[in-house]
Amino acid sequence: MKNPDLSVKIGKLKLKNPVMVASGTFGYAEEFSGLVGLHKLGAVVSKTITLKGRPGNTLPRTCETPAGMLNSIGLENPGINKFIKEKLPVLRRAKAPIIVSIASENDPQEFVVLANELEKIRDVAAIELNISCPNVKTQKSLISQDPEATFQVVKAVRKVSTKTLITKLSPNVTDITQIALAAQNAGSDAVSLINTLLGMSIDVKARKPKIASITAGLSGPAIRPIAVRMVWEAFQKIKIPIIGMGGIIDASSALEFFLAGASAVAVGTANFIDPKISNTIIEGIRSYLKENRVSHLEDIVGALKA
Amino acid sequence: MGKTIYQEKTRILSKQKLASNFFLLKIASKKIAANSAPGQFVQIRVQDSVVPLLRRPLGVHRIEKNNFEVLFQVVGKATEMLAQKNSGDYLDVIGPLGNGFNLQKRGEIILVAGGMGVAPLVFLAEKLKKSVDPKSKIQKIALIGAKTKTQILCETEFKKSGFEVRVSTDDGSKGAKGYVSDLLKQVLRTTHFALRPNIFACGPRPMLKEIAKLSKEFGIPAQVSLEEHMACGIGACLGCAVETSKGFKRVCKDGPVFQAEEVIW
Ligand SMILES: Cc1cc2nc3c(=O)[nH]c(=O)nc-3n(C[C@H](O)[C@H](O)[C@H](O)COP(=O)(O)OP(=O)(O)OC[C@H]3O[C@@H](n4cnc5c(N)ncnc54)[C@H](O)[C@@H]3O)c2cc1C
Numbered sequence: 410m411k412n413p414d415l416s417v418k419i420g421k422l423k424l425k426n427p428v429m430v431a432s433g434t435f436g437y438a439e440e441f442s443g444l445v446g447l448h449k450l451g452a453v454v455s456k457t458i459t460l461k462g463r464p465g466n467t468l469p470r471t472c473e474t475p476a477g478m479l480n481s482i483g484l485e486n487p488g489i490n491k492f493i494k495e496k497l498p499v500l501r502r503a504k505a506p507i508i509v510s511i512a513s514e515n516d517p518q519e520f521v522v523l524a525n526e527l528e529k530i531r532d533v534a535a536i537e538l539n540i541s542c543p544n545v546k547t548q549k550s551l552i553s554q555d556p557e558a559t560f561q562v563v564k565a566v567r568k569v570s571t572k573t574l575i576t577k578l579s580p581n582v583t584d585i586t587q588i589a590l591a592a593q594n595a596g597s598d599a600v601s602l603i604n605t606l607l608g609m610s611i612d613v614k615a616r617k618p619k620i621a622s623i624t625a626g627l628s629g630p631a632i633r634p635i636a637v638r639m640v641w642e643a644f645q646k647i648k649i650p651i652i653g654m655g656g657i658i659d660a661s662s663a664l665e666f667f668l669a670g671a672s673a674v675a676v677g678t679a680n681f682i683d684p685k686i687s688n689t690i691i692e693g694i695r696s697y698l699k700e701n702r703v704s705h706l707e708d709i710v711g712a713l714k715a
Numbered sequence: 716m717g718k719t720i721y722q723e724k725t726r727i728l729s730k731q732k733l734a735s736n737f738f739l740l741k742i743a744s745k746k747i748a749a750n751s752a753p754g755q756f757v758q759i760r761v762q763d764s765v766v767p768l769l770r771r772p773l774g775v776h777r778i779e780k781n782n783f784e785v786l787f788q789v790v791g792k793a794t795e796m797l798a799q800k801n802s803g804d805y806l807d808v809i810g811p812l813g814n815g816f817n818l819q820k821r822g823e824i825i826l827v828a829g830g831m832g833v834a835p836l837v838f839l840a841e842k843l844k845k846s847v848d849p850k851s852k853i854q855k856i857a858l859i860g861a862k863t864k865t866q867i868l869c870e871t872e873f874k875k876s877g878f879e880v881r882v883s884t885d886d887g888s889k890g891a892k893g894y895v896s897d898l899l900k901q902v903l904r905t906t907h908f909a910l911r912p913n914i915f916a917c918g919p920r921p922m923l924k925e926i927a928k929l930s931k932e933f934g935i936p937a938q939v940s941l942e943e944h945m946a947c948g949i950g951a952c953l954g955c956a957v958e959t960s961k962g963f964k965r966v967c968k969d970g971p972v973f974q975a976e977e978v979i980w
């Protein structure tokens with residue numbers, strides 16, 4: 410059988426394969442150069458960028474949990490201007506499509522300002538709206554915990570941006586489909602599912618939280634069943650493509666997401682464990698399609714036999 | 716310093732138990748041996764499983780032609796599993812990582828090791844032995860501190876590298892009673908240095924903080940190797956930040972060695 414077609418379309422963006430690296434887990438790509446074929450990646454998603462720079466949260470910011478990890482980085486980033494001047498040129502060297510993740514700190518209008526800044530930059534292939542970071546303390550609740558707030562933010566950005574828009578949702582909600590629908594109805598081209606789950610871990614000897622901010626975001630294989638379930642639920646309700654993530658560590662775990670309805674996937678925590686894993690996963694997906702005589706990846710999207 | 720980072724399946728050549736729960740592993744890797752500098756570390760995946768999930772950072776303890784060694788204490792699940800490994804077993808290792816000690820300095824050398832802080836300082840001592848002219852008679856002192864006598868490691872290694880060794884234990888079972896930073900204070904007070912000494916230190920954060928104070932008080936520059944919880948170890952996750960006079964820096968990538976005065980303690 411000839412090589413299966415792994416390409417996917419997300420909004421206006423055509424990717425040569427469906428494997429991206431998730432925001433915040435891949436630095437600005439240069440940290441991984443030499444350890445993985447960066448140009449082979451479907452896309453690279455930047456660390457989330459805010460309007461002004463953020464120093465990030467106090468330490469400790471990470472700890473390991475059973476089959477997972479907690480993090481509370483607090484969106485440490487240099488701010489949009491420095492990002493464009495200093496980090497974007499670095500990201501370009503990866504020679505993979507660049508998706509820039511953005512977030513507001515206080516006022517959702519900041520999304521509009523950020524999207525405007527990125528509008529002029531041709532090789533920003535898409536924008537991911539991170540309305541779901543659990544580690545910013547100035548926010549009482551997440552935008553992505555409210556369908557109306559989600560709708561307003563996406564709609565406001567849609568008005569000013571011609572780029573492919575991806576809305577990243579939080580699993581810390583009762584019904585993810587409502588939020589996914591709101592994003593779709595406001596003009597989002599795709600949704601990313603899921604950001605980290607809010608969690609907590611305690612050092613019983615010291616009676617202290619293991620993370621300074623007490624609560625933090627849980628990622629890794631521990632959250633995969635929840636992520637797959639949410640992708641499956643959203644797939645029943647929305648028409649726009651889903652980018653699935655949460656605990657992907659090999660081709661088989663990535664394939665779970667496609668079968669549940671994801672058109673593309675992102676690898677997060679697993680990059681820390683095996684920096685070349687995203688490349689390995691691309692090859693693994695290719696082999697699976699060949700073995701199962703599937704000519705287009707899209708033929709297995711949502712192909713769960715249930 | 717070679718900036719290339721390697722990921723390799725490496726073979727364990729030998730395992731040695733040094734004290735109750737301290738182990739020494741000799742690991743084959745031409746590339747890591749050839750490119751490591753004192754103060755750099757490696758990230759080891761102890762097992763191909765999801766528990767433990769992340770790699771664990773360990774300092775490069777010594778190098779030989781085609782091998783490097785790590786010295787570690789069993790403190791939790793990953794180090795426990797690592798202690799169960801045997802020669803012939805394979806380990807997935809990434810390294811060398813981070814920035815090591817700056818050895819361009821001239822003058823007397825004072826090494827201060829607290830607990831497992833001896834691990835990278837032995838490599839430093841052996842490197843200095845080679846780079847400093849043996850006839851130069853430059854004074855070289857190594858201060859080793861631990862909780863108790865049985866945890867004082869590597870005395871012979873420092874001596875072999877031409878260091879005068881002094882020891883302190885928290886319980887007084889060997890050497891001076893107290894912290895190794897107290898011992899350092901005493902040495903700085905009582906020793907006449909003909910040149911301009913330099914301190915190189917590795918150990919728990921409170922100890923390094925004390926050393927930073929002494930460094931300021933006596934006007935003697937100190938380089939300190941910090942530890943922080945790490946996820947990626949390559950500068951990507953921003954999990955290991957340290958506050959410095961120049962803003963937040965990454966312990967794994969910008970460090971782990973910093974100038975003591977640069978760190979906001
Ligand atoms: C750059 C660097 C170099 C290191 N070099 C050495 C070395 O040469 N020899 C050595 O024995 N150890 C070294 N360490 C510490 C070593 O990485 C930890 O002891 C190890 O990760 C513990 O893993 P574990 O699964 O056994 O313990 P866990 O079950 O993960 O933790 C057990 C206990 O150790 C604490 N701990 C875990 N990781 C760290 C850490 N990175 N820093 C401080 N405390 C931690 C935890 O909070 C907990 O209390 C180094 C750490 C860093 C950051």
Ligand SMILES: Cc1cc2nc3c(=O)[nH]c(=O)nc-3n(C[C@H](O)[C@H](O)[C@H](O)COP(=O)(O)O)c2cc1C
Nearest residue numbers: 431432433457480539603604628629655656677678
């Ligand atoms: C250390 C760390 C930092 C992260 N930073 C961001 C971020 O800046 N923006 C974002 O949208 N998601 C961030 N995430 C979430 C991931 O992009 C991803 O959604 C989540 O970790 C689930 O995938 P995983 O289980 O494969 O890691 C971060 C995750 C980790 C572990």
Ligand code: FES
Nearest residue numbers: 948952953955967
């Ligand atoms: S451990 Fe990830 S940046 Fe240092």
